[in-house]
Amino acid sequence: NAGVMQNPRHLVRRRxxxxxxxxxxxxxxxxxxxxxxxxxxxxxxxxxxxxxxIIDESxxxxxxxxxxxxxxxxxxxxxxxxxxxxxxxxxxASSLVGTRDEQYFGPGTRLTVT
Amino acid sequence: xxxxMQIPQYQHVQEGEDFTTYCNSSTTLSNIQWYKQRPGGxxxxxxxxxxxxxxxxxxxxxxxxxxxxxxxxxxxxxxxxTDVGTYFCxxxxxxxxxxxxxxxxxxxxP
Numbered sequence: 288n289a290g291v292m293q294n295p296r297h298l299v300r301r302r303x304x305x306x307x308x309x310x311x312x313x314x315x316x317x318x319x320x321x322x323x324x325x326x327x328x329x330x331x332x333x334x335x336x337x338x339x340x341i342i343d344e345s346x347x348x349x350x351x352x353x354x355x356x357x358x359x360x361x362x363x364x365x366x367x368x369x370x371x372x373x374x375x376x377x378x379x380a381s382s383l384v385g386t387r388d389e390q391y392f393g394p395g396t397r398l399t400v401t
Numbered sequence: 402x403x404x405x406m407q408i409p410q411y412q413h414v415q416e417g418e419d420f421t422t423y424c425n426s427s428t429t430l431s432n433i434q435w436y437k438q439r440p441g442g443x444x445x446x447x448x449x450x451x452x453x454x455x456x457x458x459x460x461x462x463x464x465x466x467x468x469x470x471x472x473x474x475x476x477x478x479x480x481x482x483t484d485v486g487t488y489f490c491x492x493x494x495x496x497x498x499x500x501x502x503x504x505x506x507x508x509x510x511p
Binding site for chain 2: 320322328329330331332335343345378380387389390391392393394395
């Protein structure tokens with residue numbers, strides 16, 4: 288049973304470009320969460336999605352960031368017009384039942400904005 | 402807004418010494434989870450506590466959930482170098498939002 292997969296593992300973008308981060312949850316999991324982690328800091332919740340629905344996006348910046356989890360395919364975290372402050376590790380996690388279930392994390396995507 | 406703080410932020414111990422990290426929430430949590438993140442790695446689920454005053458053990462690790470469900474602790478007995486990493490608590494609070502604690506980074510000196 289494959290774990291949570293994220294790609295790419297490393298992504299370099301110039302300021303102003305778009306970054307697309309992909310997350311495939313564990314098989315059978317329909318709940319996906321995105322977190323951002325700055326170096327030497329903790330995890331900051333961004334968004335919680337269930338198939339085709341955004342359940343909680345209270346941690347998502349209002350501008351430039353969006354997330355989706357389509358009926359088919361991986362969840363996508365999209366960052367438009369990236370700035371240097373977006374450089375961070377972005378982790379995706381999935382769970383079987385919902386927010387009260389244990390979350391399985393992917394290896395993360397390390398985004399560097401130059 | 403709700404906050405989940407952990408203390409200490411950093412802890413260095415000699416191998417064989419005990420270690421404890423404390424997790425404190427500004428409001429009542431419905432449950433609490435603990436995760437471990439190795440350097441350069443991703444968080445890995447350790448355990449979940451649900452009941453007030455609950456205590457769970459995993460080998461050398463002991464987890465407690467406070468009576469008021471606003472705090473929790475993780476205690477490691479006789480640390481080993483494999484215990485190195487950052488330990489995060491996470492819990493559900495107001496509006497079912499999920500909050501990760503600030504983390505405690507553990508260094509074990511051989």
